[in-house]
Amino acid sequence: MAPRSTDPLTLEVVELIAAVVARYHEEYEDAAAEHHLTGAQARLLGLLSLEPLPMRRIAQRLKCEPSNVTGIVDRLEARGLVERRPDPADRRVKLAATTAEGRATARRLRDSLDFAREPLAALSAEQRTLLRDLLRRMLGLEA
Numbered sequence: 001m002a003p004r005s006t007d008p009l010t011l012e013v014v015e016l017i018a019a020v021v022a023r024y025h026e027e028y029e030d031a032a033a034e035h036h037l038t039g040a041q042a043r044l045l046g047l048l049s050l051e052p053l054p055m056r057r058i059a060q061r062l063k064c065e066p067s068n069v070t071g072i073v074d075r076l077e078a079r080g081l082v083e084r085r086p087d088p089a090d091r092r093v094k095l096a097a098t099t100a101e102g103r104a105t106a107r108r109l110r111d112s113l114d115f116a117r118e119p120l121a122a123l124s125a126e127q128r129t130l131l132r133d134l135l136r137r138m139l140g141l142e143a
Contacts, residue, residue, distance in 0.1 A: 027115040035109050040064075042109055044072050045081060045098065049106035052097035054087065069096075081105055 006014075025039075032042035040062070047053065047061055055073065059066040073096045076082035081102035087093040098106060120128055136142055 024115055027113060031109055031112045034112065035105055037105075037109070038072075040068075040072055041076055044069070044096075045076060045102055045106045046109065048082060048096055048098045049103050052085065052095040054093050054095055058096060076102065 028042065029039045032039050035042065037045065043062060044058060047058065053061070055066050055069050058073075059069045062069065073082055073084070077084065080099055082096055083099055084094045085097055087095050123131065
């Protein structure tokens, strides 16, 4: 099978997206470290700050093995940032949920991420809306 050729504009867009993602991950890791968290712990804490989830669903969302999630939850639980509780819909299932301190830490972490905020602030509301709509379209999330 012959390699598919891609036009130079598409290649440039892909490289720019990769640069944005790399810069975001670098800042996210730095912000996590400032809160004495690993990147994985910070991502899990951010995810749980939205809603309590069973371990299996956390693993699916973070695209990792459930056994890895258990270790991360254990470490966050030891710090008082996460707790395990029974699922009201099925008491056999345990949910991981943030504590009040976990939600506050997740909020401080989110607030400390300036990378996207500053460049996006330089765009007009119309440009940010267009960018959002294009990203949604790329991800198949069109309304």
